[in-house]
Amino acid sequence: EADIYQTPRYLVIGTGKKITLECSQTMGHDKMYWYQQDPGMELHLIHYSYGVNSTEKGDLSSESTVSRIRTEHFPLTLESARPSHTSQYLCASSDPGPNSYEQYFGPGTRLTVT
């Protein structure tokens, strides 16, 4: 079991609210990722980071933003939530060493915007 944590696990919030989804890992991994997954659909990469102060947008356009001030922490923020943001958000990190292929996923945050 990987040491990667996400909070909250479930969030129901009204339109227009600002939200931050937390992700932290205790493995010292440099690379971290955010994915978005709708039911029955594939995961889509929305943000990634190679390390502190490094952030890039992924394949799927997203109105969210991320920051990487500390190695272990990679929060995702939505300034103004909309119903179209309803989805599951998964955070992951990868090992820089010999197992660099491996990505470890957190349990996910299920976001519902009403």
Add this chain to the structure above:
Amino acid sequence: KNQVEQSPQSLIILEGKNCTLQCNYTVSPFSNLRWYKQDTGRGPVSLTIMTFSENTKSNGRYTATLDADTKQSSLHITASQLSDSASYICVASDRGSTLGRLYFGRGTQLTVWP
């Protein structure tokens, strides 16, 4: 276009039976092929990772095969258990960038009945 297709979309089997899940990919240049297990409401957990030079890998009752020539992979589950009920996701990675971009299939939803 890089993509991953999985079949069947869903599968129901009786406890103790074997099953095989299929995956076809068109990712190029190809680096490695992964199978993940995702329980409902949880993040994916890695089962196997195979590079293009490997053609089989086992993890307990799970055995994955890879044919890099035909771009096909399969995941065989032996003596299924109720806890095997989950979505099984095939993921292909390219080696065209340092990120090692992942391409996710939509998963096969496996249900094991007692």
